[in-house]
Amino acid sequence: MPGISDFIDMATKQLxxxxxAAQAGAGGLLSMLKDKVGGDLFGKVAAAIPGAxxxxxxxxxxxxxxxxxxxxxxxxGLLGGSAGGAMGVAAMLGKAGISLDKARGFGxxxxxxxxxxxxxxxxxxxxxxxxDLGKLLG
Numbered sequence: 327m328p329g330i331s332d333f334i335d336m337a338t339k340q341l342x343x344x345x346x347a348a349q350a351g352a353g354g355l356l357s358m359l360k361d362k363v364g365g366d367l368f369g370k371v372a373a374a375i376p377g378a379x380x381x382x383x384x385x386x387x388x389x390x391x392x393x394x395x396x397x398x399x400x401x402x403g404l405l406g407g408s409a410g411g412a413m414g415v416a417a418m419l420g421k422a423g424i425s426l427d428k429a430r431g432f433g434x435x436x437x438x439x440x441x442x443x444x445x446x447x448x449x450x451x452x453x454x455x456x457x458d459l460g461k462l463l464g
Contacts, residue, residue: 329375329377330376330381333348333435333439337351337435337436340435341435343423343432347424349381351419351423351424351436352384353383353386355418356368356378358418359452370448374443374448386422419432419433
């Protein structure tokens with residue numbers, strides 16, 4: 327059954343990021359989603375995308391990310407709203423080892439992949455609970 331490993335393969339081939347960076351980036355995005363929507367709803371996402379729950383543990387930690395990651399986090403906090411959410415995503419992807427020039431493509435590819443795996447009802451529930459992250463999903 328195809329799962330998150332399909333996305334990892336796609337990201338490494340199309341964007342030229344390492345497998346570890348793709349796993350950490352996807353794990354970080356999934357972790358952000360889980361934090362926003364809660365464990366019960368995230369469990370439905372994980373059931374729809376085999377291997378997704380395992381990647382949450384590969385999310386980049388709070389430390390690291392270099393100067394750029396730290397600046398992106400601070401800028402995201404100052405901006406708030408969806409701009410802050412986008413900056414937070416970019417900072418997290420930087421910590422995962424995905425360069426800023428590839429972060430947007432990685433995020434868009436990830437969102438399209440997730441949308442393709444979820445039922446319309448589950449996607450609607452996610453959008454309702456995801457707050458600013460939902461604007462990125464929408």
